[in-house]
Amino acid sequence: MTLLDQINSPQDLKKLSLEQLPQLAEEVRKRIIEVVYKNGGHLGSNLGVVELTIALHYIFDLGKDRLIWDVSHQSYTHKLLTGRAKDFHTLRQFGGISGFSQRNESGYDPFTLGHAGTSVSLGLGLAYASTLLREDRKVIAVLGDGALGCGVAFEALNHAGALKKDLLVILNDNRMSISYTIGAMANYLNKLRMAPLYNELKTEIYKMLERIPVVGQPMERALNHLRAAAVAPLGGFIFEELGFAYYGPIDGHHLPTLIGTLKEIKRFTKPILLHIITEKGKGSPHALEDPYRFHGIGPLKITEEGKLSRVSDKPTYTDVFSKAIIKLAQHNKSVVAITAAMPEGTGLTEFEKVFPERYFDVGICEQHAVGLAAGLSARGLRPIVAIYSTFLQRAFDQLFQEIALQNSPAVAEPGSIFTPLEAPNAFGVIEPSSRKGALPCSPLTGQVIFALDRAGLVGADGPTHHGVFDITYTRLLPGFILMAPKDGLELEKMLEFAFTLSKPVVIRYPRTGLPDSARVGTSQSIQLGQAEIIKPGRDGVLFAYGSMVYPALEAAQILAQEGKEIMVVNARFAWPLDEKLLVRLVEEQPFLVTLEEHTLKGGFGSAVLETLVRLGKPIQRVITIGLPDEFIPHGSRDKLLEIVGLTPEAIARKVTSSK
DSSP: OOTGGGOSSHHHHTTSOGGGHHHHHHHHHHHHHHHHHHHOEEOHHHHTTHHHHHHHHHHSOTTTSEEEESSSTTOHHHHHHTTOGGGGGGTTSTTSOOSSOOTTTOTTOOSOOOSTTOHHHHHHHHHHHHHHTTOOOOEEEEEETTGGGSHHHHHHHHHHHHHTOSOEEEEEEOSBSSSBOOSHHHHHHHHHHTOTTHHHHHHHHHHHHHTSOOOHHHHHHHHHHHHHHHHGGGSOHHHHHTTOEEEEEEETTOHHHHHHHHHHHTTOOSOEEEEEEOOTTTTOHHHHHOTTTTTEEOOEEEOTTSOEEESOOOOBHHHHHHHHHHHHHHHOTTEEEEESSOTTTTTOHHHHHHOGGGEEEOOSOHHHHHHHHHHHHTTTOEEEEEEEHHHHGGGHHHIIIIIITTSSOOOOOTTOEEOOOOOBOTTSOBOOOOSTTEEOOOOOTTOOEEEEETBBOOSTTOTTTOBOSHHHHHHTSTTOEEEOOSSHHHHHHHHHHHTTOSSOEEEEOOSSBOOOSOOOSTTSOOOTTOOEEEEOOSSOEEEEOGGGHHHHHHHHHHHHTTTOOOEEEEOOEEESOOHHHHHHHHHHSSOEEEEEEEESTTSHHHHHHHHHHHTTOOOTTEEEEEEOSSOOOOSOHHHHHHHHTOSHHHHHHHHHHHO
């Protein structure tokens, strides 16, 4: 029996000797690799925190104390040590263990998490609550160096240092988030890594300075300044200025050092930041060789030659987007691309190689990504912000103010002189006139294209990552145009069409392979707010948006076997809608069913109903089918579509039962 098999709770871990812990770490790594290769999941990040997790559970009582993993995609070892080892083979499977922290899964998980930068805020809240409630409880927040660049993380660090509560922040520094960490903070951390003896040197300097005789308050104040000046070059200065006692950096894989440091830190009741250096993917040659790909992987199979390959190599919408945006940029010098730490997931890695000066990775900073896009568009550049649906909602205020609000013609002051538009420069930007007193006639700010990958049900990543709210939160903003393609060819056409518009555009597409069905209706050009009839019929209408078009066609084929001729319409737009066609369908057809891979609240079906009510048309024969008003669990996308009733068979049953 392995050591891991003997651990059913952290109390069993504490019974092991220090000498046994390295063996346990190797067993944990082996189990993680075995399950993740089979089920898919986050590999590199979990292999990097094995020793840290063991040390935390060895030193702290995390049944009473609280441990918060930022993002929590690196919590696999934590799950194995907290009574979930026997079920770990169900990782990311429907009804099985989540790939993220889940409150309803274990008492050792204080929150359900999945987005970056939140752990310090949550930890500070718990720490302050413990003070008010007079609880003897330690709170630990584990923050990655990529997440450290999030604005919300800095806000929390700033507040925590001021409140001076008992909070331990562990900075897990592996020089990567998903891709390599970028920005000035990454450069600063690199300098800290060059000073591994920071705490020992700081202690020696303090001892030396304390030997100098102090004469009066002026000399004492001078010595305090001298202490600060002496230790500042050694590292950690930013964190200490924020009010944290800084420790590190230390080796995050050396268990004796980790355990000794945590035991020492545990004695204090003040804000502490422990900086550890880890290796993402440690223990897996594949993950070390290709950290991009092995951050998060789908199920893999091992070939006869011992190589790894994906279970499915079917082309995806992301693949189509990746090629299409390069093609657009080759024909239009104004095209720039922006991602928030997801170059591979959004399909921008090739764009960066071809157009490095027109590519921006802002780190895990979605708000900044949108603000940057607004600034670029103000000079006539055409930014494409490639981002996951679930992450764009973090920048809702920027969508409102920096994009929507700016996309209105300027109102001239009395007496201002308008001049004709000048010829565009090499980048297609119209320069303002140099005539004195003229009001510049520049392009509207807000001409930004948002390419929303992972829109809809994403499968095994679960409720924190399902992109099921974007129609609602973008449709309510004045001026936004919302589109969704039915297949890869239509995605290409929509991207091209978006560049003819002077409004913000949102194009959503799912995390899935392209439809197997033969392409239909692709010869019809795209016009603003115009839907596409792709199958005629007189016994009712399936009015489908985006990823639901091909399931609607299959549902119509099922209903045809019952003698029903069902029309299928590709909506193409969630806003503006094809009002002329919509009114005709409601007046002529027995019923109209809207279909969307999105929550019904405020979604595509809601837009249809609102439009009909505004136009004074009946809505009694309109049926809306989409996602229920609840958070959808994790599981394969096909399984989840079946559960929520968005398979062709379920759609056909719904149509039959609703008549």
